[in-house]
Amino acid sequence: MSIDRALRFARLLLLGVGLAAPALPASAGEMVWIDCYPEQDDVDGDGYAEEGAPRTQKQVPEQDKLSCPDGWVPKAGDCDDGLDFVHPHAPEIGFNLRDEDCDGRMDEPQVVQLPNGNQNTKTGFSIRVRAGHWALTAQGSALAYQIEYADLTASALPSFTPHRLVGALPSDAVFEAPLAGLAPARVYRARVHFYKASSTTVLVLGRPTRRTTYTSLGISTDWYFSATDGDGDLAEARSDLLLDGFYELSESDRGRVGYRGTAQRDGTRYGAAPKERWCSEFYVWLARSRFWQIAYASDVAGIASWFSVYREWYPHLPFTEELTEVAERADYVAVDEDGDGDADHSAMFLAYDLTTGRVWTLEGNKGNYVRVIQRQPDQEIRGLGHLTELALLLSL
Ligand SMILES: [Ca+2]
Ligand SMILES: [Ca+2]
Ligand SMILES: [Ca+2]
Ligand SMILES: [Ca+2]
The missing domain is CATH 2.60.40.10 (Immunoglobulins)
Structure with missing residues (x-):
């Protein structure tokens, strides 16, 4: 280990002492409305009601909003309700003249x-x-x-x-x-x-x-x-987070994230509790192998707290300067999904797009999937966490 690395590691250890980033519970008790479809319209039991099935709004406790009550399923758009390997998030199989993922294209590349x-x-x-x-x-x-x-x-x-x-x-x-x-x-x-x-x-x-x-x-x-890769350990760590994240994105596109059977339901594979919103866990899960102690944070407040300790947390608007001069790929952004002014959703920063004025993000638990989203910076972003060398977990 170089002297520079050793000094950085010692500094890291000192900062680590006494750190207990709070894992605040998700807000409980509140009731929310979600879209559900009759279970009888999901004959093949793949979790997707057939195309055209009637949508009904159901009220459920906030913490259960990822699943519908008994007798209902949360997704529709099944273009073949007689085959359980055909639905909107099924992997397309080539050379069988069938449209497995219901996108209207058969055996597409x-x-x-x-x-x-x-x-x-x-x-x-x-x-x-x-x-x-x-x-x-x-x-x-x-x-x-x-x-x-x-x-x-x-x-x-x-x-x-x-x-x-x-x-x-x-x-x-x-x-x-x-x-x-x-x-x-x-x-x-x-x-x-x-x-x-x-x-x-x-x-x-x-x-x-x-x-x-x-x-x-x-x-x-x-x-x-x-x-693409950059120079140095921090740039490499950022690349690792992104490539891991994009792999999860493709798994999600194929229906393999969000629900992976009874052993890995919803976000439990990222460390979330069953039925819990798992956007924060998704960011933490990606970052934990390269960044110090971030696994202790499981919601926006916890992640903000971790960034405050390890520098650098930017809580205020407007963000134009931070987005162009500070934000780098794989940084953290806190998002206001419901438009009430408070951050309630976690995302990974990909880029600030100068041609559209939007921020590209990679997000877990977006409709119970991993997705790439474009967000309006001044309306939807309520915090920026910038990863630094200080937080880098060194391979000794
Ligand atoms: Ca079905
Ligand atoms: Ca089906
Ligand atoms: Ca297809
Ligand atoms: Ca096919």
């Missing part, structure tokens, strides 16, 4: 998210793509793709890679789409568009010349979120 990113460096990363049915669509001509991507600080100004040929696909039709030339320490979103490539020979100045044309297949993957 998908991004395969890996737990620790995919070849992420300071200037790029790779996207693993399952071409699905579209690998066959291009039969007779070559399948090509193009990546649309944007740094989240300027999402309204996307870039496009040149067209590239996919080449021979293995039987599972999975290929790697590399993205390079990116800025370090940033969060990106990217999606892959598909084309049919055909070569023709044309005369250029009297000479036969091969020319490739690309015809859009009108299909793309969903957005893939990832992050």
Whole structure:
């Protein structure tokens, strides 16, 4: 361990003494209204009522708002209520001519998210793509793709890679789409568009010349979120939090977070109590492996308290200056969801988007899922927690 690291660690130990960040209980007793659907409209028992099932509002205690009363289910939109592996958050299975995730597309191409990113460096990363049915669509001509991507600080100004040929696909039709030339320490979103490539020979100045044309297949993957690395331990820790978070996002998209069977219901896998709102636990769960003692905080007040001890907590509006000069990827933001002026929801800061004026966040317990959200800074953000070197858990 270097002297610098040793000094930092000693400082950390001193600060750790006597620290007991409070884990305040969620507000109890209050009744809230939630949307529910008749259980009889969920014949296959996958938790989703069939499309068109009547929505009814039910009043439940605040702490139970993630689930409906007996006889009711909290979700609908099941496009096949006879098959329990078909519903809006089911994983799409390629090559079976069926729309498992009820998005109206059959065997659509998908991004395969890996737990620790995919070849992420300071200037790029790779996207693993399952071409699905579209690998066959291009039969007779070559399948090509193009990546649309944007740094989240300027999402309204996307870039496009040149067209590239996919080449021979293995039987599972999975290929790697590399993205390079990116800025370090940033969060990106990217999606892959598909084309049919055909070569023709044309005369250029009297000479036969091969020319490739690309015809859009009108299909793309969903957005893939990832992050480039930065310099130093803190930047690396930020990357770790983000890549872990984006993996959970993809798990959630496939219905594997929020409810993972009786052993890991709702947010219990992130350390929340059963039925508890788990947005704070989600942030803490992501941060705990790299940051000191944050596991003691389980709600907005607890997390704010932890940031106050380890620096730096910004409780006041307006945030324009903090968002542009202080906030960095993987920092914490306290959100006012119900618009009463008080923070009641926890989120991870991804970027302040200068092209839209919005803040990109990664959030747990958004409709009982992990989601990427864009928020209005002056209306919805009520606190910023900035991760510092001081809080970094060192690997000794
Ligand atoms: Ca169902
Ligand atoms: Ca179903
Ligand atoms: Ca589909
Ligand atoms: Ca399918």
